[in-house]
Amino acid sequence: MKNSIVILILFILQFSYAQQTTTVSGFVSGKGRKIHAANVHLLGTNQKTVTDSLGYYLLENVAVGNYTIQISQLGFQTLKKKIEVVQDSINSFDFELTDNDNQLNEVVVSGTLKAVKRLESAVPVEVYSPVFFKKNPTPSIYEALQNINGVRPQLNCGVCNTGDIHINGLEGPYTLVLIDGMPIVSSLSTVYGLSGIPNSLVERIEIVKGPASSLYGSEAVGGLINIITKNPKNAPVFSADYFTTSYFESNLDLGMKFNTGKKATSILGINYFNYDQVIDKDHDNFTDVTLSERISVFNKWSFQRNNNRLFTIAARVMYEDRWGGDVRWEKKFRGGDEIYGESIYTKRGELIGSYQLPFEEKLMLSFSGNVHYQDSRYGTTSYIANQKIGFLQLTWDKKLGRNDFLAGIASRYTYYDDNTTATKEAESTWLPGIFVQDEITVSPKSQVLLGARYDYNSIHGSIFTPRAAYRFKANENTIFRLNAGTGFRVVNLFTEDHAALTGSRDVVIANNLNPEKSINANLNYIQKINFTNGTFIGIETTAFYTRFSNKIISDYETDPNKIIYDNIDGYAISQGISTNVDLNFTNGLKFILGATVLDNKNVENGVSEQPFLTENFTATWSISYKIEPWNLLLDYTGNVYSPMKLPLLSEYDPRNPKSPWYSIQNIQFTYTGWKDFEIYGGIKNLLNFTPKQNNPFLISRANDPFDKNVQISDGTNVGIYGKVVPQGQVVDTPDNPYGLTFDTTYVYGQNQSIRGFFGLRYNFR
Structure with missing residues (x-):
């Protein structure tokens, strides 16, 4: 009789324990795709796993209660989120990881024409993801580059607003612009190559500062921008x-x-x-x-x-x-x-x-x-x-x-x-x-x-x-x-x-x-x-x-x-x-x-x-x-x-x-x-x-944009300041006291x- 009572008590306890555990599952994604081999951990417990090739994870025998779940993967910001695990419920939690804006371990190709982790590359490459550019949305990548250190979009015309990209103070013609590693953007107005690329289709932008002509040839004198x-x-x-x-x-x-x-x-x-x-x-x-x-x-x-x-x-x-x-x-x-x-x-x-x-x-x-x-x-x-x-x-x-x-x-x-x-x-x-x-x-x-x-x-x-x-x-x-x-x-x-x-x-x-x-x-x-x-x-x-x-x-x-x-x-x-x-x-x-x-x-x-x-x-x-x-x-x-x-x-x-x-x-x-x-x-x-x-x-x-009222000196003209104006230069007159022509530079x-x-x-x- 005693043995029967003990067995009954153990059965009840086991049943009660089983009723207090369940499973936690879901998908982990980021950068528009499911993430393989992401680390999933319920903090404060030994419950750990990794996602499969479809980004799916499964944690079994999880006790009912409140937890902080941590998701981590190389190239993404570590995510920590509070969850509540409930009995007799579908405990499904999907997570979206945010990629690091300037992650040191990103895979890059621009420095050596090979896919290599950024820290392993012998050539310094800066990496910027769409998350970085979303912080200040702009209608073109050309304008978005204004928030990158050492890179400055420069307007060259006060009327038509065309411009180029300066890297470390060097003018736009010294910067080679690539799309998927190909020198698609010619010297004919670099700004046009950086306009009109849908930001939603950009995976990342890699920037190399300094000459890269040994790999890319002409134009890569001051640096390159690879979209x-x-x-x-x-x-x-x-x-x-x-x-x-x-x-x-x-x-x-x-x-x-x-x-x-x-x-x-x-x-x-x-x-x-x-x-x-x-x-x-x-x-x-x-x-x-x-x-x-x-x-x-x-x-x-x-x-x-x-x-x-x-x-x-x-x-x-x-x-x-x-x-x-x-x-x-x-x-x-x-x-x-x-x-x-x-x-x-x-x-x-x-x-x-x-x-x-x-x-x-x-x-x-x-x-x-x-x-x-x-x-x-x-x-x-x-x-x-x-x-x-x-x-x-x-x-x-x-x-x-x-x-x-x-x-x-x-x-x-x-x-x-x-x-x-x-x-x-x-x-x-x-x-x-x-x-x-x-x-x-x-x-x-x-x-x-x-x-x-x-x-x-x-x-x-x-x-x-x-x-x-x-x-x-x-x-x-x-x-x-x-x-x-x-x-x-x-x-x-x-x-x-x-x-x-x-x-x-x-x-x-x-x-x-x-x-x-x-x-x-x-x-x-x-x-x-x-x-x-x-x-x-x-x-x-x-x-x-x-x-x-x-x-x-x-x-x-x-x-x-x-x-x-x-x-x-x-x-x-x-x-x-x-x-x-x-x-x-x-x-x-x-x-x-x-x-x-x-x-x-x-x-x-x-x-x-x-x-x-x-x-x-x-x-x-x-x-x-x-x-x-x-x-x-x-x-x-x-x-x-x-x-x-x-x-x-x-x-x-x-x-x-x-x-x-x-x-x-x-x-x-x-x-x-x-x-x-x-x-x-x-x-x-x-x-x-x-x-x-x-x-x-x-x-x-x-x-006077067509300079119809500008007087050019023949070498004998005296301006309003009493000076003889050299031949070929503009004469300062009451109508043009500064001796200027129309100019937008x-x-x-x-x-x-x-x-x-x-x-x-x-x-x-």
Whole structure:
């Protein structure tokens, strides 16, 4: 009898215990895909597991109660969330991980043309995900780059608002822009290559600062920007992002995924931007911001092949119609001298692809091509340009013991024609090249990279660009890198300098322009600090030095009525130090801080001068805080720039010869409480800064854009200040007391005042 009672009691206890345990399951996803091998842990217990290939996890025999579940995976921010486990209920919890904005362990390809973890790469590569750019939404990647340390979008025209990207103070032509590793963006207006790419289809952006010509050839003199688009297999089924501002700028991004059969997946992205408000807050009767309508369509295909061999192909077409100028301008005035306007029609098509050849050896065939037609009118000056570029590259990737080889052959064809005086006839250029690279693992802590490239330009002849790099890994948290290399750039002058086309300055090319060459060295230091409470600090500092020979400079000062282009008779230096700090706290507070100190100068005949539009100091920041109970994310972003030298037209020009210290700051609130939806809004340019502040005007002689009332001296004219005006220069008269002509080159920052914005995002996985 006693035994029966004991057995009954044990049975009841066992049954009671069984009733108090259950299972917890769900899916873990991030970056638009299910995450394999993510770590799942119920904190305070021994309950741990990892997700399977479909992102599914299962925890069994979990006692009923309240827990904190932790999800972690390389490349994503660790997620901690409180859950309640209930008996007789389906305890299913799905989690969405957020990718790290500047994660040190991201896989990168731009530094060596190989997929490698960022910390393992001998070449420093900065990585930025769409999460980073969502902190300050913009209608184009060009504008989004303003929050990256050492990178500055520079407006070159105060009327048409075209621009380029400065890296470490170097002008846009020194920056190579790639899409999926292909040099799809030519020198013909880099800004067009960065406009119209749907942000929803961007996987990440990689930035290499410093020459990379030994791998990428011409244009990679100052650095490169590589836009990596999503793999169609990992893209969301449908995504949409729309926002508008109080300036009535409207931007729409659409992304869709299609499966065609069992072996082909495609993504389609559409970007549409429209801004048609004539706004003149500085009261000069000229538009403050260019009016624009742009549509871009991007389509990428991925094909499944045997042995997981790669085959992707993508195409993009873009059309843009933009204009700025006199607020009374209409299209009927295009190209005339009645009402001044700058009108630009752009048509652009791009094709890129990669195909892994069906051999045991890893042979990759990559190709790209683009056509670019531009029909522009700057007042009565026309610029009709036609450029076609084809690129083909074959690489061989091989590991032999401690050596990781990469070798390749490439050929680039460029056809360029325009109607300017600098292009007397259409120009066709062939640029075949061969390159080799070897990454040598000297020891578990040391790695050496040696590389060289030989190109033969059909116009300029042989060009040799070597490079070397060394990486020392003191421990898992401390890394040093030393890089040295060379770069070169073949120049298409007018494709890069809109200042040569606007205003009334005459363009003078002093001599035949030779290719620019550079030599660079930089020292990179990374330190990671992990605290026991989960707080993380990442510090990355780079000291850099670049010396240019044959640098082409634009001389605005010798003659205020001319822009004189010539190779420098001397050398140019770009040097400085840059630091990025990434702080992540367990309470949801996150800081990304950056600062760069620059010393850029042109040296001729022993005289050193700072180039125009080059700052000595820049800083950026992004501060984010997630208020979990409210599902509210707060982002505060901004930048600050030191004064820059600006081009004046005469000794009497009343505008400031240097820009002031200025800062563009933004705040954004994002609500994430609805499934698959995000609502966001905020304020841009909180300090209400515009370049007109402390200046009487920005555009000189806006009242006489065709210089009909400008008097040119014959050498005997005496101005109102009693001085004889040299022949060919502008006479200062009562109607023109400063002796100016119409000119739009005095511009250094965006001319939009404080404004609000509001947007909505939707993602269906």
